[in-house]
Amino acid sequence: MAAHDIPSILKYIVSKTYENNKIIYIGHSQGTTSILAGLCEDLEFYQQRIKCLILLAPAAKLDFCETIFFKLLSCIDFTSLFQEKEVYEVNQKPSEFAAKVRDSISGVFTPFFQGWLEMTTDENMLINCSNRLKVYFAHFPSGSSLKSVSHFKQLFNYKCFQQYDYGEEINLQKYKSKTPKIYDLKKIKGMKIIIGAGVNDKMTDINGVRWIKEELGSNIYSYYEFKSMGHLSFLLCNDISWFNCMLKDIYQITTDNKEDMILNTGMFTSKLHEKMNLNDVSDFSLSSPIQNISRKESNIDYLQLEESLEELGFK
Numbered sequence: 001m002a003a004h005d006i007p008s009i010l011k012y013i014v015s016k017t018y019e020n021n022k023i024i025y026i027g028h029s030q031g032t033t034s035i036l037a038g039l040c041e042d043l044e045f046y047q048q049r050i051k052c053l054i055l056l057a058p059a060a061k062l063d064f065c066e067t068i069f070f071k072l073l074s075c076i077d078f079t080s081l082f083q084e085k086e087v088y089e090v091n092q093k094p095s096e097f098a099a100k101v102r103d104s105i106s107g108v109f110t111p112f113f114q115g116w117l118e119m120t121t122d123e124n125m126l127i128n129c130s131n132r133l134k135v136y137f138a139h140f141p142s143g144s145s146l147k148s149v150s151h152f153k154q155l156f157n158y159k160c161f162q163q164y165d166y167g168e169e170i171n172l173q174k175y176k177s178k179t180p181k182i183y184d185l186k187k188i189k190g191m192k193i194i195i196g197a198g199v200n201d202k203m204t205d206i207n208g209v210r211w212i213k214e215e216l217g218s219n220i221y222s223y224y225e226f227k228s229m230g231h232l233s234f235l236l237c238n239d240i241s242w243f244n245c246m247l248k249d250i251y252q253i254t255t256d257n258k259e260d261m262i263l264n265t266g267m268f269t270s271k272l273h274e275k276m277n278l279n280d281v282s283d284f285s286l287s288s289p290i291q292n293i294s295r296k297e298s299n300i301d302y303l304q305l306e307e308s309l310e311e312l313g314f315k
Contacts, residue, residue, distance in 0.1 A: 001030075001148075002037035010049050022051035024250060028234055029204065030148070032058035036161070036212075039191065040183040052192040052221065052253045054246060056234040057201055060185070061208035062152070063159035069120040069203070070156045079150045113137055122230025123200035132236045161185070185215035192221040194249050196242070198229030222249045 013023055027035050032055040039046050062070065113133060114125040122128065151164050158165070163180035165171065171178055193216055197209040206225065213223050226233070226242050234242075 001034040002041060006034055006038050007042075007045060010046075014049055022049055024052055024054065024254070025050050026054040026056070027058075028056040029059050029231065030152075032056070033060060033152075036060050036185065036188075037163075037183055039188045040185065043188060043190075047190055050191070052194060052250065054194045054196070054250075055212075056196045057198060057204045057231050058195060058209055058212050059152075059204045060155075060161040060183075061211045062156045062204070064205035064207040064211075065156060065203065066205065067120050067202040070153075073149075073153050074157050079146065079153075117232060119202075121201070121203045121232050122198075123202060124228065124230065125232075127228055127238060128230075128233055128236035129238050136236070185212065186217065188216060188219055191216075191219045192253055193219045194222045194224075194246055195220065196224045196226065196234065196246065198231060198233055199225055199227050200229060200233075201231045203231040221253065222246070 010023070010025075025035060035046075035053060035055075036058070114128075114130070117133075118125050125133075147164065154165050155161060160182055162182045163175065165180045166174060168178045171180060175181060195209065195213060197204075197206055199206050201209075209225075213220055222245070224242075224245060229237065229242065
């Protein structure tokens, strides 16, 4: 993904929509792993095309992880087993019947899925939207390559951020070395990077994220730790005010003339409230990053939010 997929995607986006501008890359979990690996491999390519990076729950240092998922993964030699059977895709899309069973279970036994995720990704799933959880599970599993899963297992077992280990013989052919190269994040220069981390993240432990922050050094534009959030909270959280601080950072980075910035907190908030007819300031506030996320369901119309942000200049 770092060598082929992301570069191809970025080239296409730049050629079709932002010919004269750099783009903003937002990655979550594996989406951060790929971009960090890409930066280590071809920094100049990304410098030419990306204005800033937003890394949510970044996954590069996994040896701090204590989740049962990685512990089980590390004990099972599933790679050889699948290769012997010539199976190279895991978590494949289920049959129509299996999908119906899954959908029925997700509708009736939502607490079951919440409990399973609390064992693997998030310490407190109650802060996440249960209705959105059903939507996500309606598309799960959807397939993943055996190599991707095996690579994450290697990162966990080897306790370092490195290229895929094929074994000495193939490593010599591909890397001209018996061992895969370790990705050196300290070699990344000249990037503006915003990091968001959940303190209650069981998948990408907060200590691993802090390590990434230290390795990236002066590339860090802003760094946020959210006390109540876990791994999936960035996708499912009821309260999306955690993104407010990042919106400010994005606008500061992307606005060339600072005097023309409309993102004066009060002004922007009032405009957004006016467009969305929000009466309760707590629905969407740009005041500060959340410290304790509300457990109540958010009443925000997300499609309307997207349209309103576009009208205010976030396209």
